[in-house]
Amino acid sequence: QLQLVESGGGSVQPGGSLRLSCAASGVTFDLYAIGWFRQAPGKEREGVACISNRGDSTNYVDSVKGRFTISRDNAKNTVYLQMNSLKPEDTAIYYCALPDDSTCRTGDYWGQGTQVTVSS
Numbered sequence: 001q002l003q004l005v006e007s008g009g010g011s012v013q014p015g016g017s018l019r020l021s022c023a024a025s026g027v028t029f030d031l032y033a034i035g036w037f038r039q040a041p042g043k044e045r046e047g048v049a050c051i052s053n054r055g056d057s058t059n060y061v062d063s064v065k066g067r068f069t070i071s072r073d074n075a076k077n078t079v080y081l082q083m084n085s086l087k088p089e090d091t092a093i094y095y096c097a098l099p100d101d102s103t104c105r106t107g108d109y110w111g112q113g114t115q116v117t118v119s120s
Contacts, residue, residue: 001026002024002025002026002027002098002109003024003025003026003111004022004023004024004034004096004097004109004110004111005022005023005024005025005111005112006020006021006022006094006095006096006111006112006113006114007020007021007023007114008020008021008114009094009114009115009116009117010115010116010117011117011118011119012086012116012117012118013118013119013120014086014087014088014118014119014120015085015086016086016118017082017083017084017085017086018083018086018116019080019081019082019083020036020080020081020083020094020114020116021078021079021080022034022036022078022079022080022081022096022111023076023077023078024077024078024079025077029074029077030053030054030074031053032053032098033050033051033052033053033098033099034050034051034072034079034096034097034098034099035047035048035049035050035051035096035097035098035099035104035107036048036049036050036070036079036081036094036095036096037094037095037096037097037107037110038090038092038093038094038095038116039092039093039095040089040091040092041091041092043092045095046061046105047061047099047103047104047105047106047107048060048061048064048068048081048094048104049061049064049068049069049070049081049104050070050099050102050104051070051071051072051079054074055071055072055074058070059102059104060104061104063089064083064090067083067084067085067086068081068082068083068084069081069082069084070082079096081094083116086116086118087118088118088119088120089118090116090118091116091117091118091119092116093113093114093115093116094113094114094115094116095107095110095111095112095113095114096110096111097109097110097111
């Protein structure tokens with residue numbers, strides 16, 4: 001039974017950084033691609049970044065390219081999202097999940113989410 005647990009969220013000023021973690025259990029972790037998704041107030045959930053099972057392929061939504069980096073450590077069953085140069089529009093609840101496909105637009109088996117707030 002897959003379980004995903006997000007952590008690392010918080011409140012930062014614009015231009016700041018956060019590193020989110022997604023810890024997985026219950027599955028053979030290195031068989032699965034993992035994605036980060038977010039839902040901002042009044043907006044639909046969107047895919048942010050996804051990484052292949054081996055970590056050799058990544059993709060990002062255009063709005064975070066150059067600022068966010070997704071990575072994974074399969075020995076620790078953990079996926080990370082390094083978020084730099086944060087903007088107020090990055091404010092959202094961030095979730096990790098299994099991407100439905102390579103577009104990284106939707107996913108399943110959601111974690112509980114972690115709140116990221118960017119404000120001055």
